[in-house]
Amino acid sequence: MQLQPLFLKPIFQERIWGGTLLKKHYGYNIPSEKTGECWAISAHPNGPSIIENGHFAGKTLAELWMEYPELFGHPLDKAFPLLTKILDANMDLSVQVHPDDTYAKKNENGELGKTECWYIIDCKEDAEMIFGHNAQTKEELEEMIAQGKWNDLLRRVKIKPGDFFYVPSGTIHALCEGTLVLETQQSSDTTYRVYDYGRHDEKGNLRELHLNKALEVTQVPHKAVKTTPIIETKENVTITTFIQSEFFSVSKWEISGIAKFSEGVRYLLMSVLKGEGTFQYDGHAYPIKKGVHFVVPVGMGEFAISGNCELIVSHP
Numbered sequence: 001m002q003l004q005p006l007f008l009k010p011i012f013q014e015r016i017w018g019g020t021l022l023k024k025h026y027g028y029n030i031p032s033e034k035t036g037e038c039w040a041i042s043a044h045p046n047g048p049s050i051i052e053n054g055h056f057a058g059k060t061l062a063e064l065w066m067e068y069p070e071l072f073g074h075p076l077d078k079a080f081p082l083l084t085k086i087l088d089a090n091m092d093l094s095v096q097v098h099p100d101d102t103y104a105k106k107n108e109n110g111e112l113g114k115t116e117c118w119y120i121i122d123c124k125e126d127a128e129m130i131f132g133h134n135a136q137t138k139e140e141l142e143e144m145i146a147q148g149k150w151n152d153l154l155r156r157v158k159i160k161p162g163d164f165f166y167v168p169s170g171t172i173h174a175l176c177e178g179t180l181v182l183e184t185q186q187s188s189d190t191t192y193r194v195y196d197y198g199r200h201d202e203k204g205n206l207r208e209l210h211l212n213k214a215l216e217v218t219q220v221p222h223k224a225v226k227t228t229p230i231i232e233t234k235e236n237v238t239i240t241t242f243i244q245s246e247f248f249s250v251s252k253w254e255i256s257g258i259a260k261f262s263e264g265v266r267y268l269l270m271s272v273l274k275g276e277g278t279f280q281y282d283g284h285a286y287p288i289k290k291g292v293h294f295v296v297p298v299g300m301g302e303f304a305i306s307g308n309c310e311l312i313v314s315h316p
């Protein structure tokens with residue numbers, strides 16, 4: 001069978017904090033004016049990606065994982081371990097925290113934990129996000145939450161396009177209004193909401209909080225993980241590797257011209273964020289352009305990408 005890149009059909013999730021940037025930026029056919037998430041590369045049951053091209057067209061990525069493990073190098077993971085999303089935070093997201101693998105396995109029906117990371121595609125001027133907290137002990141954290149001392153508790157950081165943040169499980173965090181982000185995360189949908197700014201949903205109810213679980217999983221005191229990008233320049237490509245962690249590696253590839261790659265043992269998740277070009281493999285050329293997401297299976301070995309484009313590339 002001829003190996004091909006696996007192009008995926010994005011799935012959209014409406015959220016009360018969502019907007020229309022996914023359409024404006026990427027031309028996606030979004031379901032409403034409150035579209036918060038594009039699940040771009042997903043094998044999670046809450047939004048499974050479907051293959052669009054070639055021999056496997058119509059199958060889900062999760063089916064492929066089970067039926068053709070050779071495409072992924074016969075992995076040990078039970079399920080496809082990663083999830084790539086693009087998020088349009090048109091309003092502040094609720095302040096939240098995610099469990100790690102051990103806690104999620106025990107308390108969330110065997111789900112994975114959720115360590116995630118963010119590449120800021122675009123944001124409004126002076127945009128911020130919430131990243132970490134100022135409590136020194138669990139007692140202090142509990143007390144400040146109970147007393148609603150949110151301004152003292154929550155740390156805010158300024159963000160700008162091109163920034164990258166690693167958000168390990170146990171980190172209190174929230175995207176704030178006016179932010180478009182590519183998120184690479186463990187394939188998990190478990191979130192504990194800590195604070196929702198006292199907002200009401202469409203039915204006039206306060207959204208549910210999960211304070212007990214949040215207190216159990218939050219890292220205290222907060223320790224920020226500083227990441228230092230490694231920049232590598234090769235012929236016609238600059239590769240910026242933001243993170244190489246136990247869960248995933250994430251890089252930005254900026255291509256101008258024809259760039260050749262050699263990758264034998266890993267499968268790669270690719271998202272085109274800017275520009276256009278072609279993915280070339282074994283005499284075939286596959287057009288790519290911004291907003292397109294695909295998986296490069298194991299075994300391709302040599303391939304090339306030509307054009308003027310910027311991609312986020314990840315692998316477990």
Ligand code: ZN
Nearest residue numbers: 096098116173
């Ligand atoms: Zn999160």
